[in-house]
Each structure stands twice: as C-alpha cells, then as structure tokens.
Amino acid sequence: MRIYQEADYEAMSRRAAGIISAEVIRRPNCVLGLATGSTPIGTYQNLIEGNKSGAYSFKEVTTVNLDEYKGLAPTHDQSYRYFMQHNLFDHIDVMPENTNVPDGLAADADAECARYDQLVASLGYADLQLLGLGRNGHIGFNEPGPAFVKETHVVDLTESTIDANARFFASADDVPRQALTMGIGVIMAAKRILLIASGSDKADALYAAICGPITPDCPASILQLHSDVVIVADKAALSKVTAAGVSVCE
Numbered sequence: 001m002r003i004y005q006e007a008d009y010e011a012m013s014r015r016a017a018g019i020i021s022a023e024v025i026r027r028p029n030c031v032l033g034l035a036t037g038s039t040p041i042g043t044y045q046n047l048i049e050g051n052k053s054g055a056y057s058f059k060e061v062t063t064v065n066l067d068e069y070k071g072l073a074p075t076h077d078q079s080y081r082y083f084m085q086h087n088l089f090d091h092i093d094v095m096p097e098n099t100n101v102p103d104g105l106a107a108d109a110d111a112e113c114a115r116y117d118q119l120v121a122s123l124g125y126a127d128l129q130l131l132g133l134g135r136n137g138h139i140g141f142n143e144p145g146p147a148f149v150k151e152t153h154v155v156d157l158t159e160s161t162i163d164a165n166a167r168f169f170a171s172a173d174d175v176p177r178q179a180l181t182m183g184i185g186v187i188m189a190a191k192r193i194l195l196i197a198s199g200s201d202k203a204d205a206l207y208a209a210i211c212g213p214i215t216p217d218c219p220a221s222i223l224q225l226h227s228d229v230v231i232v233a234d235k236a237a238l239s240k241v242t243a244a245g246v247s248v249c250e
C-alpha cells in the first residue's frame with residue numbers, strides 16, 4: 001500500500017488525476033472503475049482539462065461505476081448516472097455506450113446486480129478502480145456489517161450514510177434508503193485500486209482502513225489484503241495515520 005499525502009483537496013485531486021491519466025496513457029483501452037460523491041469531483045475536473053488539452057483520450061476506455069441509488073432514474077439530478085454525466089462523461093471523449101452504471105430503476109434489482117457482475121467480469125474487472133471513503137469506512141455502498149458481501153447487491157443505507165448524503169437532497173427524508181453496489185469481491189478483483197480521501201471527517205475512517213484490523217466493521221480495511229493499492233489523501237484526512245507513525249510519500 002503506497003500512501004501519498006497531499007497538502008489539500010486541490011493537490012489530492014491533481015495527484016489522483018495524474019495516476020488515472022497515466023493508466024489511460026499506458027493502456028488506452030483500459031477499464032476504469034469510477035466513484036461518485038464530493039471527493040472525486042476535483043479529480044474529474046483535472047481529467048476533463050487533460051482530455052480537452054489533448055494530453056490523452058478516453059475514446060477506447062470503458063468505465064464501470066460502483067453504485068447507484070435504488071429507485072432513482074438516470075435523469076434524476078441526484079442519481080449517480082446523472083452525476084457522472086454532469087461531472088465527467090459529458091465533458092470528455094468517452095463513448096457513451098462504454099460507460100456503465102447500475103440501473104437504479106431495474107424492476108428486478110437482484111437480476112440487475114447479477115447482470116452487472118457478469119458485465120464487470122466479462123470486461124476482465126477494472127484495471128484501475130477509484131474509490132472514495134465513507135465516514136463509516138464504507139467503499140462503494142458496502143456498509144459496515146456482519147460480513148463482507150462479495151457480489152454486487154442491494155444494500156440498506158445506514159443512518160450515517162443517509163445523514164452524510166442528505167446535503168445533496170432537499171431533506172434527509174428524500175435520500176433513498178437503498179442502493180445497488182458493487183460487492184467487495186468485485187472491487188477487490190480490480191488490478192489496481194486508488195482510494196482518495198479529503199478532510200478531517202475522514203480521519204477516523206482512513207485510520208481504521210489503514211491501521212485497524214481487517215473487519216467488515218470497516219469495509220475499507222479489506223484493502224489491506226490487495227496487492228496494489230494507492231491512497232491519495234490530504235493532511236487532514238491522514239492526520240491520525242501520520243500521528244500513528246505510518247510513513248507516507250509527499
């Protein structure tokens with residue numbers, strides 16, 4: 001596990017975009033696993049700028065997103081499909097048909113999860129999977145629980161996640177209570193994983209993920225078992241990790 005400590009959100013975003021763009025340059029037809037949320041927005045802005053400048057192209061890239069709210073249409077402004085269009089896909093030269101997000105409106109959500117697993121497997125899994133980190137240690141929408149769930153599945157969101165995401169909705173009551181999420185096994189099948197985190201509200205979760213026991217109480221702790229993980233985080237998010245004496249690259 002290599003940990004890059006950056007001064008702030010902007011520097012974290014530049015570093016993360018640099019790692020993703022290096023993958024795209026090295027392997028123009030790579031499979032990128034993508035995340036939503038506040039954390040990757042700056043990373044995506046950097047990727048848009050690089051693509052517009054002609055430094056690299058996403059024409060041959062395939063993307064697979066981690067998750068989607070159950071019950072939200074792709075056109076709903078809080079759906080993760082909408083987020084991806086608005087924050088990345090509409091501004092880069094990726095082929096629309098090569099972008100994949102679970103279908104939150106599928107009549108049979110379990111069948112949609114199985115379809116998504118087959119799709120990601122048929123692509124050979126992500127070459128590089130980008131992850132954000134929940135304040136409770138979740139990755140994708142794999143919430144703390146009694147066991148790691150391997151496959152893509154429908155999950156009940158925890159109160160902590162509903163509270164954290166309420167800022168995007170008119171009220172906490174409007175936050176969907178369920179989501180479809182890539183399972184831990186699918187995430188761990190990615191050849192390389194890039195986790196990004198910013199801000200002091202991620203410090204406890206990042207500490208637990210890196211320094212704590214490997215436990216489904218902190219789903220991100222499973223990343224300790226992956227052979228190629230890069231963490232890019234700012235000083236505030238890494239404060240507890242560095243205080244524990246873990247060495248980081250600057």
Ligand code: F6R
Binds near residue numbers: 067141
């Ligand atoms: C989103 C996702 C979530 C977020 C996490 C952090 O696709 O998979 O795990 O990465 O909730 O969200 P932010 O970045 O908003 O703090």
